[in-house]
Amino acid sequence: MTAAHQVSPFELDVEDDSTYETLCQAVHIANDYRTMLHIRVYNESSRYYHDDGVSLKYPRTQSAIRISELLESGHLKDLQGFHLKDRWTLAFNLARCLLQLHNGPWLQELWNSENFFLLCERTKEDRKLFNVQGPFIYSTISENPPSLPQLTHFDKYSLLLSFGQFLLELAIGKKLPTAKTEAGKLSPYKTLKNNFVEMNKGSLSNDYKEAIEGCLYFHKFMKDEKGVDEEVRIRTTIFKRIVQPLKRNLQLFNEGGASNNIGTIKIGDLNDKLLTTPQITKPPISRPSHPSDIERTRDDHINNSDSMSSESESEYDGTEGNLFGTFDIRDSRSQESTSLQWGYTFTRLSQTYRKRFQYTLDDERVKVAILDTGIDRNHPDFRHPRLKHKNGQGFIWAKEEEAQIDRIKSCQNFCDDRPNNEDVTDIDGHGTHVAGIILQLAPTAELYIARICQGDEKYGNIALKDEPKMLEGQSKQPVGNLKVYCHRVEEAIEWAIKHKVHLINMSFGYKIWNKKLDQALKKAREHGIVIFAAASNSGNHEQVSWPARISERAICIHSSIDHGTFPSNFTPKAHPGINNFMVVGENICSHWPESKGGGFRAMTGTSTATAVATAIAALLIAFIRQSVYDKEKRDEVEKAVGRVRLDDLNAMGALLKHISTKTNGYYWISPQLLWKEFSSTGMREDPILASKHGWEQIQKALRK
Structure with a gap:
C-alpha cells in the first residue's frame, strides 16, 4: 500500500x-x-x-497488476511505453520505502516484482497503468502479520537479495532465471549473482551496478558498519549501499547524462501508461516533420523501439535523432592533445594501406557524404596532407598526397539558422571529429559535408561550469539545436544523391521509423549508395537505433574496445536478424574546432565507430577501383561472381562479414582488411601476391 x-x-x-x-x-x-x-x-x-474536497485521480481504476506480469508479458522489454525515467524513479522510490519500512509489520513479502502492484484499468484492447513511479505492496492488517522467510548463510538477507533481483529485472525488462543450491533449494543469492555477473558486462551505469552489488553483497557490507544495534547497521547499509547509489543514478539522469535523452524528472510525478500488445507487425505511421527548431524541449525520448505507446509522450513526433559521440568530462584534460594519438586499430589500418594498396592520384576518388554538425575548414591540420604513422618516427606528413582541405569537395547547410547555405562552420565539434577520422584513415576519400544539426557551442568546453557531465558512452542530449530532424536528413540525402556519392556516414539514429526518411534511404540504395549508421550508446537499455537496425537500409555499426575482443559497455546488444558489425569507438583522437581550442580531442561512442567503419568501406572500394592491380586475377574473380561492385548494400555487408571475426554476437571488422590471413613471411611484402590474395578474399565473400 x-x-x-x-x-x-x-x-x-x-x-x-x-x-x-x-x-x-x-x-x-x-x-x-x-x-x-x-x-x-x-x-x-x-x-x-x-x-471530499480532493478529486480522485483514478476514478476508473478497477484492479491492480503485478509488475511480474508486465515482465513476463514483454511490456518492459522496450522503453517507449515504460521509459528509463519511470524505471529509475521507481527503483529509487522503492529503495526509500525499503529503508523506512524495514523490520516493520508492513514488510511481509519479499521485495520483488511478484509483490509490487500498479493500479490498472483493463479493457478488451489494452491496459492503462496509473502512476508507474508509485507502486503498491500487499500487506495483511492483523495483530499477528506474516513475517519474511528466515534463511541462512548467503541467503540470510533475502529481502535485499530479492530487491537486487528486481533492480536487475527492471533494467533488462524481463524475469531472471532462478538458481538452486546443490540441495535443490531456490537460492536468491545464486539467482542474483549468476545473472548479475552476466549482465555486468552490459551498459548499466556504475551507480546502478553499485546498488545491485549492495543487495548482492549485503552480508559483507554489514560487517563494515560499526555498532551493536543490528537494525541500525542494516538501515545504514541500505542507505549507503542502495539508496544513495540509486539517487546518484537518478541525479545523473536528471542532469542530462542519460543515454535515452529524457529531461528533468521530478520525484513522485504521476506518470500513466497505455500498454498495447508488445509485438509490432508493421512500422508505425510517421507524423509530419517539424518545420522549425524553435521552442523544442528536452523531454523527448530519442532512441528506442516501436512497440508500445504512452500517453505521457503524446507531444513527441518521433522526428528528432540523436548524435552518438561523447566525452568523459571527469578527465577531459587528458583527452586534449596538440598531436594525433593512435591506438592499435588506427595503426594497423595505416600499415595495411601503406603495404597493400597501389592507389594513385589519378584513380577515381571514393565520395563520402557526412551528415553531421558541419566541419571546421580552418583547422590548421587540414591545410596539410594527412599525417601518417611511420614505424619508429611517430607521425609524418604524407607528402605524396594532397592537402586534406582539398579533399573536402562540397558543403551544404540544411539548418535554417544561417543565411549562407554553404556555411557549414562547426560550432559543436562532433562533425569535425567524425570528418577528421575519415580523412585520417581513408586517403582515397573525398568528403561532402552536409550540416543537418546545428550543434552546441558549449559542448565539450571544460571551462564552462554548466557543461553537462557526460560519462563514457552516454549520448549527447538533444537540447534545442542538438536535434537531428528527419526533414533535414531527407534533403541531405537528396543532395548526396545528386553528387553521386558512394557512402553516407550517419553517426546518429532515431527511436522510431519515419516514412519519408525511409523513402529517402531506399532511394539512396537504389542509386548505389551504402549507408553506415550508428547503433546507439544506450547499451542493453535500448535496442539498436533506426535505421541501423534495418538491414535493407543501412549497415549497423557498434563500438568495441581497441583490440575488438569485447563490445564497448555502452553499445546495445546485437540486434536479431542483421549483421551487427563493430569497430573501435573508444577514445578516438581526431580534430577539434579552432573556436573551441583547436588541436585534437578524444571522443567515444558509436558515432566514432561509425566513422571508422565508413573509412574502412572507402578503402575497400578504393582497392577494387585502383588502376594498378592483378588484371588476370580480377578477370577470374568477375568471371566467377560477376562484376564486383561494392555500391550494393548486400555486397558490402558480405565483404565486411568475410573479413570480420565473430565475437560475443558481433562481427569485429579486422583492420588488416582483406589480408588478415596473408601471413606467409616470404609473400608479405610482394604487392602482386598481396593484390591476388585480396581478390581471392573478395571472390570468397561475394560467392557466399
Whole structure:
C-alpha cells in the first residue's frame, strides 16, 4: 500500500476523529461518496479521514497488476511505453520505502516484482497503468502479520537479495532465471549473482551496478558498519549501499547524462501508461516533420523501439535523432592533445594501406557524404596532407598526397539558422571529429559535408561550469539545436544523391521509423549508395537505433574496445536478424574546432565507430577501383561472381562479414582488411601476391 495523498497531522480535523470505524467501513464510505480516504495508524488504534474536497485521480481504476506480469508479458522489454525515467524513479522510490519500512509489520513479502502492484484499468484492447513511479505492496492488517522467510548463510538477507533481483529485472525488462543450491533449494543469492555477473558486462551505469552489488553483497557490507544495534547497521547499509547509489543514478539522469535523452524528472510525478500488445507487425505511421527548431524541449525520448505507446509522450513526433559521440568530462584534460594519438586499430589500418594498396592520384576518388554538425575548414591540420604513422618516427606528413582541405569537395547547410547555405562552420565539434577520422584513415576519400544539426557551442568546453557531465558512452542530449530532424536528413540525402556519392556516414539514429526518411534511404540504395549508421550508446537499455537496425537500409555499426575482443559497455546488444558489425569507438583522437581550442580531442561512442567503419568501406572500394592491380586475377574473380561492385548494400555487408571475426554476437571488422590471413613471411611484402590474395578474399565473400 502507498499513500495516494499525503496530509500532515495539523491538516486533519481533530474533531473528526473516526476511530470508531473499522477499515472496511471506512473504505465502504469512501467508495460510496467518492472521497479520498486517509489512514493514520497508531500503536493502539487507527484513524480514518474522508476528504471530499480532493478529486480522485483514478476514478476508473478497477484492479491492480503485478509488475511480474508486465515482465513476463514483454511490456518492459522496450522503453517507449515504460521509459528509463519511470524505471529509475521507481527503483529509487522503492529503495526509500525499503529503508523506512524495514523490520516493520508492513514488510511481509519479499521485495520483488511478484509483490509490487500498479493500479490498472483493463479493457478488451489494452491496459492503462496509473502512476508507474508509485507502486503498491500487499500487506495483511492483523495483530499477528506474516513475517519474511528466515534463511541462512548467503541467503540470510533475502529481502535485499530479492530487491537486487528486481533492480536487475527492471533494467533488462524481463524475469531472471532462478538458481538452486546443490540441495535443490531456490537460492536468491545464486539467482542474483549468476545473472548479475552476466549482465555486468552490459551498459548499466556504475551507480546502478553499485546498488545491485549492495543487495548482492549485503552480508559483507554489514560487517563494515560499526555498532551493536543490528537494525541500525542494516538501515545504514541500505542507505549507503542502495539508496544513495540509486539517487546518484537518478541525479545523473536528471542532469542530462542519460543515454535515452529524457529531461528533468521530478520525484513522485504521476506518470500513466497505455500498454498495447508488445509485438509490432508493421512500422508505425510517421507524423509530419517539424518545420522549425524553435521552442523544442528536452523531454523527448530519442532512441528506442516501436512497440508500445504512452500517453505521457503524446507531444513527441518521433522526428528528432540523436548524435552518438561523447566525452568523459571527469578527465577531459587528458583527452586534449596538440598531436594525433593512435591506438592499435588506427595503426594497423595505416600499415595495411601503406603495404597493400597501389592507389594513385589519378584513380577515381571514393565520395563520402557526412551528415553531421558541419566541419571546421580552418583547422590548421587540414591545410596539410594527412599525417601518417611511420614505424619508429611517430607521425609524418604524407607528402605524396594532397592537402586534406582539398579533399573536402562540397558543403551544404540544411539548418535554417544561417543565411549562407554553404556555411557549414562547426560550432559543436562532433562533425569535425567524425570528418577528421575519415580523412585520417581513408586517403582515397573525398568528403561532402552536409550540416543537418546545428550543434552546441558549449559542448565539450571544460571551462564552462554548466557543461553537462557526460560519462563514457552516454549520448549527447538533444537540447534545442542538438536535434537531428528527419526533414533535414531527407534533403541531405537528396543532395548526396545528386553528387553521386558512394557512402553516407550517419553517426546518429532515431527511436522510431519515419516514412519519408525511409523513402529517402531506399532511394539512396537504389542509386548505389551504402549507408553506415550508428547503433546507439544506450547499451542493453535500448535496442539498436533506426535505421541501423534495418538491414535493407543501412549497415549497423557498434563500438568495441581497441583490440575488438569485447563490445564497448555502452553499445546495445546485437540486434536479431542483421549483421551487427563493430569497430573501435573508444577514445578516438581526431580534430577539434579552432573556436573551441583547436588541436585534437578524444571522443567515444558509436558515432566514432561509425566513422571508422565508413573509412574502412572507402578503402575497400578504393582497392577494387585502383588502376594498378592483378588484371588476370580480377578477370577470374568477375568471371566467377560477376562484376564486383561494392555500391550494393548486400555486397558490402558480405565483404565486411568475410573479413570480420565473430565475437560475443558481433562481427569485429579486422583492420588488416582483406589480408588478415596473408601471413606467409616470404609473400608479405610482394604487392602482386598481396593484390591476388585480396581478390581471392573478395571472390570468397561475394560467392557466399
